[in-house]
Amino acid sequence: xxxxxxxxxxxxxxxxxxxxxxxxxxxxxxxxxxxxxxxxxxxxxxxxxxxxxxxxxxxxxxxxxxxxxxxxxxxxxxxxxxxxxxxxxxxxxxxxxxxxxxxxxxxxxxxxxxxxxxxxxxxxxxxxxxxxxxxxxxxxxxxxxxxxxxxxxxxxxxxxxxxxxxxxxxxxxxxxxxxxxxxxxxxxxxxxxxxxxxxxxxxxxxxxxxxxxxxxxxxxxxxxxxxxxxxxxxxxxxxxxxxxxxxxxxxxxxxxxxxxxxxxxxxxxxxxxxxxxxxxxxxxxxxxxxxxxxxxxxxxxxxxxxxxxxxxxxxxxxxxxxxxxxxxxxxxxxxxxxxxxxxxxxxxxxxxxxxxxxxxxxxxxxxxxxxxxxxxxxxxxxxxxxxxxxxxxxxxxxxxxxxxxxxxxxxxxxxxxxxxxxxxxxxxxxxxxxxxxxxxxxxxxxxxxxxxxxxxxxxxxxxxxxxxxxxxxxxxxxxxxxxxxxxxxxxxxxxxxxxxxxxxxxxxxxxxxxxxxxxxxxxxxxxxxxxxxxxxxxxxxxxxxxxxxxxxxxxxxxxxx
Numbered sequence: 001x002x003x004x005x006x007x008x009x010x011x012x013x014x015x016x017x018x019x020x021x022x023x024x025x026x027x028x029x030x031x032x033x034x035x036x037x038x039x040x041x042x043x044x045x046x047x048x049x050x051x052x053x054x055x056x057x058x059x060x061x062x063x064x065x066x067x068x069x070x071x072x073x074x075x076x077x078x079x080x081x082x083x084x085x086x087x088x089x090x091x092x093x094x095x096x097x098x099x100x101x102x103x104x105x106x107x108x109x110x111x112x113x114x115x116x117x118x119x120x121x122x123x124x125x126x127x128x129x130x131x132x133x134x135x136x137x138x139x140x141x142x143x144x145x146x147x148x149x150x151x152x153x154x155x156x157x158x159x160x161x162x163x164x165x166x167x168x169x170x171x172x173x174x175x176x177x178x179x180x181x182x183x184x185x186x187x188x189x190x191x192x193x194x195x196x197x198x199x200x201x202x203x204x205x206x207x208x209x210x211x212x213x214x215x216x217x218x219x220x221x222x223x224x225x226x227x228x229x230x231x232x233x234x235x236x237x238x239x240x241x242x243x244x245x246x247x248x249x250x251x252x253x254x255x256x257x258x259x260x261x262x263x264x265x266x267x268x269x270x271x272x273x274x275x276x277x278x279x280x281x282x283x284x285x286x287x288x289x290x291x292x293x294x295x296x297x298x299x300x301x302x303x304x305x306x307x308x309x310x311x312x313x314x315x316x317x318x319x320x321x322x323x324x325x326x327x328x329x330x331x332x333x334x335x336x337x338x339x340x341x342x343x344x345x346x347x348x349x350x351x352x353x354x355x356x357x358x359x360x361x362x363x364x365x366x367x368x369x370x371x372x373x374x375x376x377x378x379x380x381x382x383x384x385x386x387x388x389x390x391x392x393x394x395x396x397x398x399x400x401x402x403x404x405x406x407x408x409x410x411x412x413x414x415x416x417x418x419x420x421x422x423x424x425x426x427x428x429x430x431x432x433x434x435x436x437x438x439x440x441x442x443x444x445x446x447x448x449x450x451x452x453x454x455x456x457x458x459x460x461x462x463x464x465x466x467x468x469x470x471x472x473x474x475x476x477x478x479x480x481x482x483x484x485x486x487x488x489x490x491x492x493x494x495x496x497x498x499x500x501x502x503x504x505x506x507x508x509x510x511x512x513x514x515x516x517x518x519x520x521x522x523x524x525x526x527x528x529x530x531x532x533x534x535x536x537x538x539x540x541x542x543x544x545x546x547x548x549x550x551x552x553x554x555x556x557x558x559x560x561x
Contacts, residue, residue, distance in 0.1 A: 010117045010561045014125035017266050025264045029096070029297045037259065039133050042124050045259040046272075046293060057296040060094075061433040064328040065304040066313035066373070068365050069505075070495055072348050073338035076117060076385035076415065080334045080422075081304045083120035083414020084429065086267045087422030088300055091430070095269065096298035097122075100276035100286040100306065101136065101261075102129050103204045105176040105538055107560075108546035117561070118415035120422075122263055122271050126557045135212075135274070136174045136203050138257035142250040143172045143206045149246045150230055151185070154194050160239055164196050166232040168519070170536075174203035178539030201536040205281040210524035212254060213275035213287040214323060221258060222251050228523035238482065241523070260290035267419050270297070279306025280495040281536050283315040283526070288324050300433070307495035309333060309369040314460050317376055318441050319488045319526055327439045330432035331378040332425070335366050337390040337398065343505045352389040356397045363401045364507035368498060370405050372460055377438035383412045383425050408432070445486050449476050449518070452489045453529055457513040461498045465512040472530075475518040479527060482520075490526040492534045500532030 284306030305312030344362030413421030
């Protein structure tokens with residue numbers, strides 16, 4: 001569902017593609033082979049020496065790709081990101097793509113592969129979607145080492161007087177497993193630990209993931225790790241990872257994971273893939289290190305933020321840019337004709353039929369996202385990932401919507417044509433990058449936690465009210481007493497709607513956002529706000545994508561996407 005259909009699957013296209021040795025791709029960026037840490041022929045990490053050398057380079061232009069709220073009809077944000085980078089390269093521009101690493105959980109659950117689609121993919125696709133260079137495994141190990149050290153400290157005398165009812169740190173794994181959401185640990189005899197309730201989150205929701213993606217270097221990583229609040233003691237005082245003596249060993253596990261990974265598109269353009277926090281739970285952006293490296297290596301850096309602009313782009317701007325000084329020169333909002341008709345009330349089975357009225361109704365969702373990005377001071381363009389069923393009348397209708405919004409519009413056919421299908425969009429985006437952009441955050445640092453929450457809910461989502469549970473009210477009061485009111489907020493909300501109800505499509509008005517709990521990720525440096533029924537450990541569907549994945553007798557992976 002990522003664009004105009006082809007006879008071949010994504011994985012078939014990727015496996016049939018010619019792939020260059022990664023040292024050749026690196027050479028095009030002026031990177032010597034001894035500045036790479038090779039993971040076979042086609043993957044490499046940039047060494048610390050390389051990152052240090054390029055740090056003096058001039059920054060290129062930053063292009064952010066985001067989207068409308070995701071639908072079952074598909075949008076193809078990564079497909080557009082990859083295709084746009086290939087189109088820039090076809091125009092003779094030096095461009096580097098910076099993406100997130102896919103999580104194993106969704107890969108085997110609902111979403112499938114996450115390296116683009118059709119002739120707009122990043123390769124080696126199977127490696128990227130599965131174990132890649134082991135970054136997520138390192139993050140999982142570091143997270144669970146901290147958990148083990150906490151329980152061991154309690155078992156070995158509990159010198160810090162940790163209140164076992166107030167242990168906040170959760171274990172994690174990079175797989176959808178609902179049975180691990182709420183568990184009991186320490187069962188058995190006295191030597192098996194202290195019996196208590198515990199929980200698992202998916203690795204991409206771990207604070208370690210957020211920290212790795214916001215860290216500037218090893219020193220910064222260790223400082224952020226040291227600030228993680230893992231529990232409270234019997235007097236209500238915070239206990240940190242530094243108190244548990246976990247910082248050094250966690251850093252050792254994360255040493256290699258901190259370095260960005262270099263791969264290539266189907267058209268041999270360079271891609272840095274690094275980190276992958278979920279946007280509906282965490283901040284939804286690839287690592288600061290990878291983004292900054294891409295800006296130093298190319299004249300243009302194209303990156304994306306997870307899910308719709310209400311989640312990924314909002315957090316990219318209000319969290320990542322606020323903390324790093326980054327500022328996009330252009331923002332591309334991705335949609336499909338099908339997705340807009342779905343927002344207009346048309347069931348999935350009827351989306352192939354022409355319906356300009358439904359398209360016009362559903363465009364309310366697109367309009368809201370465009371106006372949000374304009375309110376941040378961004379230069380905005382809209383593109384659709386074209387399907388073969390899209391009619392000229394529907395495209396004309398959407399073009400008129402964009403004219404009304406006074407933003408440029410382009411039809412993208414990168415799924416079927418690769419970079420060639422993205423030249424119109426690339427030309428528009430290049431022109432946008434030459435215009436001045438300014439960044440106006442949704443809220444200021446000195447506002448209270450509630451003021452920040454309500455600014456996002458009202459300005460970005462379109463809510464008329466925010467309602468707090470008793471638990472959320474108590475948590476906010478405690479966090480402000482502890483001095484965390486100056487941190488940005490990271491909203492954990494459904495990706496499927498601008499509201500906190502996944503069934504409400506379009507651009508709803510007059511709704512209330514329900515805040516059920518609030519906690520601090522002190523290491524990452526933001527306050528997490530839980531709304532609706534969002535879960536930090538997803539479950540598998542009735543027919544998980546895992547059922548289709550296999551390895552043939554020749555060792556070739558099939559059915560990945």
